Each structure stands twice: as structure tokens, then as C-alpha cells.
Amino acid sequence: MLEINDIIKPENLVYGKTPVLTDSVMHYCPGCSHGVVHKILAQVIEEMGIQEQTIGVAPVGCAVFAYNYIDIDWHEAAHGRAPAVATGIKRLLPEKMVFTYQGDGDLAAIGTAETIHACNRGENIVIIFINNGIYGMTGGQMAPTTIEGMPASTCPFGRTPERDGYPLKMSEILATLPGTCYVTRQAVHTAAHVRKTKKALVKAFENQKMRKGTSIVEVVSTCSSGWKMTPVNANKWMVDNMFPFYKLGDLKNE
Amino acid sequence: MKEEIIIAGFGGQGVLSMGKILAYSGIMQNLEVSWMPSYGPEMRGGTANVTVILSDTRISSPILHEYDTAIILNQQSLDKFEQQIKPGGCLIYDSNGITHHPTRKDINVYRVDAAEEAVKMNSTKTFNMIVLGAYLKVKPVVVMENVLNGLKKSLPERHHHLIPINEKAIERGMQIVNQI
Amino acid sequence: MGEDIKLMKGNEAIAEAAIRIGVDGYFGYPITPQSEVMETLMAKQPWDTTGMVVLQAESEIASINMLYGGGGCGKKVMTSSSSPGISLMQEGLTYLAGAEVPCLVVNVVRGGPGLGTIQPAQSDYFQAVKGGGHGDYSLIVLAPASVQEMADHVKLGFDLAFKYRNPVMILSDGVIGQMMEKVVLPSAKSRWTEEEIKELNPWATLGKPKTRERNVITSLKLQSDEMEEHNHKLQAKYQRMKEEEVLFEEFNCADAQYLIVAYGSSSRVCQKTVEIARDKGIKLGLLRPITLFPFPSDRIYELAQQVKGILSVEMSAGQMVEDVRLSVNGKVPVYHYGRLGGMVPSPSEVLKAVDEKLIGG
Numbered sequence: 001m002l003e004i005n006d007i008i009k010p011e012n013l014v015y016g017k018t019p020v021l022t023d024s025v026m027h028y029c030p031g032c033s034h035g036v037v038h039k040i041l042a043q044v045i046e047e048m049g050i051q052e053q054t055i056g057v058a059p060v061g062c063a064v065f066a067y068n069y070i071d072i073d074w075h076e077a078a079h080g081r082a083p084a085v086a087t088g089i090k091r092l093l094p095e096k097m098v099f100t101y102q103g104d105g106d107l108a109a110i111g112t113a114e115t116i117h118a119c120n121r122g123e124n125i126v127i128i129f130i131n132n133g134i135y136g137m138t139g140g141q142m143a144p145t146t147i148e149g150m151p152a153s154t155c156p157f158g159r160t161p162e163r164d165g166y167p168l169k170m171s172e173i174l175a176t177l178p179g180t181c182y183v184t185r186q187a188v189h190t191a192a193h194v195r196k197t198k199k200a201l202v203k204a205f206e207n208q209k210m211r212k213g214t215s216i217v218e219v220v221s222t223c224s225s226g227w228k229m230t231p232v233n234a235n236k237w238m239v240d241n242m243f244p245f246y247k248l249g250d251l252k253n254e
Numbered sequence: 255m256k257e258e259i260i261i262a263g264f265g266g267q268g269v270l271s272m273g274k275i276l277a278y279s280g281i282m283q284n285l286e287v288s289w290m291p292s293y294g295p296e297m298r299g300g301t302a303n304v305t306v307i308l309s310d311t312r313i314s315s316p317i318l319h320e321y322d323t324a325i326i327l328n329q330q331s332l333d334k335f336e337q338q339i340k341p342g343g344c345l346i347y348d349s350n351g352i353t354h355h356p357t358r359k360d361i362n363v364y365r366v367d368a369a370e371e372a373v374k375m376n377s378t379k380t381f382n383m384i385v386l387g388a389y390l391k392v393k394p395v396v397v398m399e400n401v402l403n404g405l406k407k408s409l410p411e412r413h414h415h416l417i418p419i420n421e422k423a424i425e426r427g428m429q430i431v432n433q434i
Numbered sequence: 435m436g437e438d439i440k441l442m443k444g445n446e447a448i449a450e451a452a453i454r455i456g457v458d459g460y461f462g463y464p465i466t467p468q469s470e471v472m473e474t475l476m477a478k479q480p481w482d483t484t485g486m487v488v489l490q491a492e493s494e495i496a497s498i499n500m501l502y503g504g505g506g507c508g509k510k511v512m513t514s515s516s517s518p519g520i521s522l523m524q525e526g527l528t529y530l531a532g533a534e535v536p537c538l539v540v541n542v543v544r545g546g547p548g549l550g551t552i553q554p555a556q557s558d559y560f561q562a563v564k565g566g567g568h569g570d571y572s573l574i575v576l577a578p579a580s581v582q583e584m585a586d587h588v589k590l591g592f593d594l595a596f597k598y599r600n601p602v603m604i605l606s607d608g609v610i611g612q613m614m615e616k617v618v619l620p621s622a623k624s625r626w627t628e629e630e631i632k633e634l635n636p637w638a639t640l641g642k643p644k645t646r647e648r649n650v651i652t653s654l655k656l657q658s659d660e661m662e663e664h665n666h667k668l669q670a671k672y673q674r675m676k677e678e679e680v681l682f683e684e685f686n687c688a689d690a691q692y693l694i695v696a697y698g699s700s701s702r703v704c705q706k707t708v709e710i711a712r713d714k715g716i717k718l719g720l721l722r723p724i725t726l727f728p729f730p731s732d733r734i735y736e737l738a739q740q741v742k743g744i745l746s747v748e749m750s751a752g753q754m755v756e757d758v759r760l761s762v763n764g765k766v767p768v769y770h771y772g773r774l775g776g777m778v779p780s781p782s783e784v785l786k787a788v789d790e791k792l793i794g795g
Contacts, residue, residue, distance in 0.1 A: 053641045057503070058652075067650045073639035075506045076652035078529050081499040084491070088503025088511065089639070091487045092459050096641055114499070117492035274614065278441055281616055287441065289614035293467055293552070314705030316613050319780035408441070 018046040024068045031231025033221030036188040040198040042070050054097040055089055057082045061103035062136045080111025083118035086125045099126035105135050108144040108170040122179030122213035126204040132221040140226035144168045147245050171218045175251040181213035183252040187220045189235045220246050255310045257395050258318050260335055262303035263327025268382030273304035279396040279404030280308040288316040301330050308395055346388055363434040364392050380423035387427020438618050444584040444610040447617050449474035451588040456625040458509035459487040461500035466552040467608040468542035471514040494519040498526030505535040506651035508631040508638025510592050514540035517558050528567030532653030536595035540604045542611040545776035553776025554608030559753035562605045563727040572672045574602040575726040577697040581615035589620050609699035681724035690719025692792045693737055695758050696747040697723045704747050706781035731761035738765040743792040747784055748772045
């Protein structure tokens, strides 16, 4: 009879969790994109061999506990202030690898000034921007990136530009700034897209190693709880409604 | 010894730098010093004044409301500070542009036509040093050697070649000051 | 005269001292009356000599968060601003206090509220010593009264900030910032190396080696019991400051029948008041708190056993007077005399207030 220990052998291993990811159970909802992005980020840190040099800046939002999941030194930031915190770290520790991990409310609403000015100074950091068009942690309120007509708890009948203003294409704005070297918009809803996003992260950290300026990796994401959809429907809704407005691909690559 | 001085005039007349040179001269003479300017938008083209205190003991308040000596370089400052001179104190002023002259009888009033003299000396920039000379003649609180050392300290090295002309201006001020 | 005695403004002394004691980073935003701090630093180009970073940020909000990041790395970081800018920093300061990140913040106070005036005031006392931002926390607050102390308090501030892992504020004002006096700068010290930081500040986020757990700079504890425990730890720290770090200076207190309590530039004015009073035979003394948090309550209580009354003199509508009253605990009457909105009281008007409120009262 085949014992379990006969199977668990190095030569039979087809997939392993990167040790940069901790054993903590993630608090993210089923279908949430954060878990996937965390995993590939941890893999990139492991594969590039930069675990001991990397300092992450965690935002306010669902990813506030990112420091429980990725085994590096972390710094909390107040809502929107991550690029300023990262600036302080990187300016004083220019040899280290520094990234921020921010949601749309953090990066594109309350932290707009910090984001634009860090990018405009060309701070040599990586900004990972999770854009799910909604405030997940506080319970599904409208975000600066909520698309027209999309409902949220503070616009229950859909976003109306006359009342709520227009959804903000932050990456397009950041791509115009001379301080940014790489601005890309990706997604993680299929295996192929996950691979592309991972490549984008590698490129972003390599840019930092080469001191090229600010790299921004936007990930168009789902929030099935906030959107009140099943994970499968959320992915489909994202493809049908978000992608036509937030087009995937590189906005800048210098 | 304690000497409490207000220097007041237009921005650009060298009021603040005269005060600074005086303060540096005080340091050279091992005195305690303080230099407190008016600051802010009024510096830009309007009136400027600075309170300088020289003392052989620790200086308490750097801001004063009465003075041993007022050095006055325009009408507004004369109007404002004449009444704030201690009885028996000194008022030194340049009459250039002054239409209402000092009226107090319980103070010593001195006049130095420094603006006119600076033009004569073909060196309008040394105007404030002529005024300083007048002050030092009236109140020799620091010796000339320490004034020159103070000048050296407060001027950047690249301007040190200007020290002789400043010295000349100070001496000229000493000569032309008159008690009214 | 020794070569090391210089004549400079309080604001310049802050900058010169910062370079000399090995500060790693300054992040700030211009505002009157303290812009000379950053201007002096930029003119000195310390990045070429000590390696100090100087950066003009896009706002005071960004500045204080750059301190949060840099301080979290165990670096000596500082900013300076004036009242409206310090209000913008309150969010950051409560995070720094909550996450126990050391830093130095200089407030060269101007008159308020609102945009107010650029002239000197002391109306930010409550904001400085009672927290300022949300939550139960305290800054260590130093109140220099001379240009020399502006220079000295930079070193003292960083010593205390790292001893307690707590933000320190220098609460100055336009008088001390703008005036020039003699100053002897602190002796030059090189910046900490990364090895020294690892040794001195093992909590710093310098990158996680395999030999230790990850360091996380955070003020967040979602479980109430954990947050309460964290608060108790902070409170115990503030208590320790009260026991160990109180600083004050006395003038003519030994035989005083009447007492003035004043800090910073007001204390300079009041020294003169004491001089005039003593000439007139009035037994007036002055206690000058050098630390506003922790406050010299015990000494004021002692003096209350001896004097007939106390006058708190502040360039505010009456803020420190509350701490003086708490210290005295009803033993003698405590009055307030102040000027507002950028006005500086004269020594003689303070004496008049002493006469009316304390002696006549």
C-alpha cells in the first residue's frame, strides 16, 4: 500500500509555496485579487533574492495587514501617505528595495498629492496599485476609480458624473510625468494574466535596481464582496465593464 | 554696561546689516549680544527695524519697548520711536527726507547727514557705515579694532576687500555727527 | 573670542546643529517664520559632507510621513514648520507616537487661529503638550528660550526621542527663530552607520536578515485588548518621562513672594520684569519650564507653599495656566496674563499685571 511519505518526496514536488509568504491564513474574501498579487509579489522577492533588502509600505485598506503575509520588513502608512513614507525610507536607504502596496482610494483619492509628487520626483520605488473600483475594507463605498453607472454603497443607483465626478485614470496621468519610467496596467483573473503581472513586477523591481525612477504596476482587480457578486461573476463583470475603460497593457516603458 | 538700541529705517538702507555688524563687534569685545529684527512682509520694501542689545551681563528680553539709543533713518520710524527713548537717552537721525524733526527736550538728539555724505564719497552703499560711525562717536561702546573684527566676521570672505572703504565711512560718520 | 562662538538666528542654529550632530534627514515645506531652517540646510549642502538628506516635500503632510518612513528605519529625521503647517502634521504625529517612531519636529509658532499672522505667539501650547492628534499620546516638548538652546535642543531632542522611541517637539516661536545671539554649536559627530543602527535600534526596518523575525512599524492593533495593552505601555513610558526628564530654570525664586511662570520668549521678557521688580524691592521670581511635557509640576507645587500668588505669562489666551493650576492644586491663586495674535508683551506691562493681579489681588 502507498504511504503518504512515499509521495512527499522532492522529486515528486510540482509546486511549492515560496518561503517569503508566511503561514498566516489570509483574511481576504474568496475571489479577492489581493491574495494572488501577494503570492506573485512574494515569489518575485524570492526569485530576485531581495528578501533581506526589501522594505514594504502597507496602506490603509484591505491590504493593511499585508505585513502578516509577506516575510519582509514592513512599514504601515496612514491612508494615502504610503508614497511619502516610501520616499523617507528610500532616500535614507538608497541601496534597499522599497515598494508601496496601495488601493484605489489610497492612491487615487486621499493620497493623490503624495502619489503624483513621489512620481514627479522620480522616487526610485515600485508602486503596486490595486484598482477594484470600490472601497473594500470600509464596506463597498464609491472609489475615485468606480466606473460610471457602477453601484456602490454611497452611490447605490450607480455613479453619476454630474453628482460624483468621473472615474480617474491615475496610471494615464502618472505616465505623463517625467519621473516615471514604467507604468503598466495588468490583471490576475487568468493564469496567463497572472504570469504577465508577475513579469511586470520583476521589471518594476529591476528598474529600481537600475535607479531608473518610479515604476507603477496597476492591477485591475475584483472585489466580489464589495461588488456583491460571486467570484466567477465578478471576474466576468470586470472583463466586460472594467477592461473597456481601464485598458490593459503598458502605458509607459522606458 | 548695558546698551539697548533700536535701528529703524527703510528696507534696503542696511538697517539689519548695521545691527549685525554692531552685534558682531560686541562679541569681539566679549559682550553678550542680541539682534531681534522686525520680520515678514514689512521687510520687503517697507520699514525695517532691529533691536540690538549689548551687555556685560546675561540679556533678558530681546524685545524692548524703550531704548537707550534710537538710530532713525526715515520719517515713519522717527514718528514711531521718538517717544520710546528713555529720558536722558540718545536719538541719532539722518535728516534726509525728514520734514517733522524731533521735538523731545529730555533726550540728546544728534544729526548725521549720512545719505548726503555717502553721495559725496561716491559710495552710497556705505551709507549705513557712516551712520554706525556717528553712533560709535556718540556711544563708544565698542572700540574701533573690534568693529573692524566684527566687520570681518559678518562679511563673507569675498567682500573683505571692502573693509577699508567701510572703515573710512565709519570714520567719516564720526566726524560729521552733530549734537542738536 | 574663540573661533567657535558664532552670531546666528535661532532658525539657522537649528540647521547648523542638525548637520553637526549627524542628523540623517530633513524633510520640510516652507512657511514663515521658519523657512531659514531649510534654506540654511540647502545652502550648506550637507549631503556632500555628512551625507545628510535634505528634501523639500510637497506639503507638511508629506514631510511628516517622510519622517515616519525614515524614522522607522532607525534614522535621525527631523522637520520644521510653523503653526498652520504643524496642524497639518498632526495626523502623522499620532501615527509616529502610536508606532513609537523617534523624530524631531520644530514648531516656530506664529499667531492663529487659521492663517493668523506670521508674528510670534505661544498659542500652540495645548496642541503641543496635550497630544494634538487623535488618541492618548504625548510628545516630549522642549521650549528653548535662546538661540543657544535652539542649537542644544536639537541634540537633546534626538537623545530623548531615541531613549523613549517617541516624537519630540521643539516649541519655539518667531522671536527665538528670528533673533540672533551668540551660539556655540555642538561638537561634530558622524551619522550612525547601518551597523550602529542595528545595534541601537533593533526594531528598525532595515531589511529582514534570516537571523531575526520581520520588523513591522505599525500603530494598528485591531483587537481591543491588545490595543489597551499597547496604550498602557505608552502611558507607562510617559510616566517615566515625568519622573526622569523634567527640566526647568529658576530666577530669583529662593526668597520670592510672588512667582511668574513663563516659557520660551515670554520667559525672556519676564526675566526683565523680574529685574525691574527687584530694583523696586518687589520679591518677584520666575520659573521657566524647559520641558513643557513633562511639566515641572512638582517644583511649582513646592513654590506654591512659599509664594502668595502665581502669574502665568504666555503669548496666548491662557493655555499653560491650566497646567500651573493643576500643579498648584488650589494652594494659591493662579492668574494668567497674555497677549494674543502675534503681540509680544513688554516687561513693564507684565510688571503692571503682577502689580494688579498678584500684589493688589
